[in-house]
Amino acid sequence: MSSVPDNQLAPPVGGVEGTASAAAMETPELPLKPGPGTKTKAASTRRSRYIKKHKKEVQHGSWKLVYADFVTVLMAFFIVVWVMLFDNISKRERIDTSCIEPVAKELKELIAGDAGLQSAKPPFDIDYSTDGLRITLKDAGEPLFQRGGTTLSDFAKKQFQKIAAVANKCPTHKLKIEGYTDAEPYGGGIAGYGNWELSAERANSARRELVLEKVPIERISQVIGYGDSVPSMPQDPTNPLNRRISITIIPPKIGGEVKMGGMSPI
Template sequence: MATPLQPIIIVRKKKRGGHAHHGGAWKVAYADFVTAMMAFFMVMWLVATMPQEQLGGIADYFKNPSAVEGQSSSMAPGRAGPGGAGEAPIRMFEHARKPTDATPIRTPGAPQAAAAGAGAAQKAADETDRRNLEALKRALEEAVASSQALAPFKDQLLIDITPEGLRIQIVDAHNRPMFDLGSPTLKDYTRTILHELAAYFERVENRVAISGHTDTTPYAGRTGYSNWELSTERANAARRALVAGGLSEDKLSRVVGLSSSVPFDRTDPDNPVNRRISIVVLSNAAERSAAKVDYGK
């Protein structure tokens, strides 16, 4: 018997090539990175060496660089209207060359630079003013602790720094009121306190604001006369005492009566401490703020 034929099995093996070469793509990416870093350090060098007015001009240019009208919904600043170009050319390397004439280069950033300089000067002046008021506060506290005229009233003299400036409040006590009952007439010791304080207020250039306060007890005197009139007359009496003690008239900013509208003790409107004279040595910032409100400057 013949042996059956076995099937022939053919195995085809696929030839695999070697790993493909990565090519030069990484070199391009690396070159881009190096170029970007060079540009970055160039910009940093320019920023570090360029005058402030030139930097202001560059900033304005990049806020509004286009020379044609854009499609933005918001209008860009500049004389050329929406999307308009800057108002002066940018000369980035002009500071590295000597100008051909004495005429300064006008840049859009000049007003901003001037404003920034003025702002820095104002900030420095305000800081000096704050230090002067703090020094005056320490001097007053030392005087209250050691002065024969002020020490007996240390519990009635409240001294603190507020957003308006240095505030000194002279408050009533149960057994030691500042004024005669229901009257704007100063007690002798109150007049002495104000005379002592006037000498300290003359040490600084700041102006002074005075306000009079009462408690909520209705005035029981003549008809038509209320705590508003009483508080105003008491503030004016304090003003006269300060002037008599040496305070210049031109250093007075305002004298007002506030009745019981600004109580010291809000929990007890009849508390004697609500009857007080408040004197504020105004900070420069408070004076500027008041001028804007009163005169729109």
């Protein structure tokens, strides 16, 4: 009986597959090295976290852009409103002095040429208000009215003659007349009659005098009494200089606004 070599013996039970399975169980599994285009799990996780974080930051900061746009638009709106308001105020305050400047100059010359007033304080002041040329007659050594009375003195009548003469050179200009008193209580003995009533009646006496001097009555737009509420010398409310009459020559209005023009100091 011939012997059979070991390498020719019949395969064990299970055949070749059983042998391969056994070999696979005995051989340890080696980790696979990732290829150049292969993403590892850790890298994929980091990438996912980065994307989520980036999206969160963009969503969190977007409201700032919206808020900045809103603030810019709001600021532009208020700038436009402010410019329009400032322009309207400027139009109201600009006045046409083409007529009243010569009037002011003539009044100053009348004062300077009066020999009886050269050594005394001028009986009236001349300045510009927001309405026009304001002429203020005051007690400057010579009273305009008797104390507590409403009848103009001869001295006051002479001053109103001068004012009426120059005011009539601007026939389209309205006139506003205002009366003021000092803070001395009215002692006329009439119940309910005080400085308010006294100042209003004195202003009305001035109106009547201007009308007598040929100023058309329709040119007088306002007659106002302020009592002692607006003293010219607030530090000394009982000073006689607080007793005064103001006549304002108001330029005509065109299109609802005062006609524009330059102004020069008096």
